[in-house]
Amino acid sequence: MQALGKHILVEFYGCNPEKLKDTKMLQTEFENAADMSGATVVDSTFHTFSPYGVSGVVVIAESHLTIHTWPEYGYAAVDLFTCGDTVDPWKAFSYLKSVLESNNTSTIEMKRGQLNDFEGQLRHKPACA
Amino acid sequence: MQALGKHILVEFYGCNPEKLKDTKMLQTEFENAADMSGATVVDSTFHTFSPYGVSGVVVIAESHLTIHTWPEYGYAAVDLFTCGDTVDPWKAFSYLKSVLESNNTSTIEMKRGQLNDFEGQLRHKPACA
Numbered sequence: 001m002q003a004l005g006k007h008i009l010v011e012f013y014g015c016n017p018e019k020l021k022d023t024k025m026l027q028t029e030f031e032n033a034a035d036m037s038g039a040t041v042v043d044s045t046f047h048t049f050s051p052y053g054v055s056g057v058v059v060i061a062e063s064h065l066t067i068h069t070w071p072e073y074g075y076a077a078v079d080l081f082t083c084g085d086t087v088d089p090w091k092a093f094s095y096l097k098s099v100l101e102s103n104n105t106s107t108i109e110m111k112r113g114q115l116n117d118f119e120g121q122l123r124h125k126p127a128c129a
Numbered sequence: 130m131q132a133l134g135k136h137i138l139v140e141f142y143g144c145n146p147e148k149l150k151d152t153k154m155l156q157t158e159f160e161n162a163a164d165m166s167g168a169t170v171v172d173s174t175f176h177t178f179s180p181y182g183v184s185g186v187v188v189i190a191e192s193h194l195t196i197h198t199w200p201e202y203g204y205a206a207v208d209l210f211t212c213g214d215t216v217d218p219w220k221a222f223s224y225l226k227s228v229l230e231s232n233n234t235s236t237i238e239m240k241r242g243q244l245n246d247f248e249g250q251l252r253h254k255p256a257c258a
Contacts, residue, residue: 007138009241063197070133
């Protein structure tokens with residue numbers, strides 16, 4: 001069965017808490033991770049929470065990367081959702097694991113948009129208007 | 130086992146294709162859906178793709194809502210990721226199902242950030258700095 005998207009749900013445990021607080025660094029590194037996986041960055045928005053913790057999103061032409069951090073637990077929830085054959089979200093995963101210095105990860109890969117009755121090649125959005 | 134977040138992965142099939150192309154309406158309705166579920170909107174960014182299709186993200190204080198649409202297949206991939214006890218992402222789900230006029234949905238609810246060895250109450254990010 002064909003699917004439009006590939007979505008990796010990542011739990012990064014045992015991270016360096018300082019990395020999970022650094023909003024500016026996380027934004028830069030998430031954009032780097034998108035580049036590295038072959039994705040095209042369209043936009044990104046990262047926010048710092050009180051007393052600490054970061055939420056961030058990179059919108060890519062091929063869907064999105066997101067992160068939510070809990071420095072107090074050394075934990076980050078990361079989603080790597082990509083479409084098309086030219087992007088490899090696992091490259092972003094490996095890079096971000098290293099960036100966050102996570103020593104314990106859990107991942108689930110889901111197929112998104114499974115079309116039972118469609119024949120031919122599935123398209124993803126190729127370019128931002 | 131306690132978890133920091135609740136993540137609903139939604140496949141909306143059989144949607145009205147015109148709804149899936151309307152970037153401005155989708156942004157407004159996703160912000161409405163966040164409000165309705167009890168979440169606090171921090172930021173949102175929606176983009177139109179060529180020839181059609183929309184990607185959008187609403188960052189909430191309690192994590193995020195995202196959508197990616199394929200009007201040509203009547204399909205939208207939606208993620209509703211929330212933290213804390215005061216937000217009910219299923220309210221957003223019901224509202225968005227109606228907005229998109231989806232006649233066929235598939236949902237999976239995942240727990241995010243399951244902490245085995247933590248005792249006490251888990252916190253989510255209460256306020257944007």
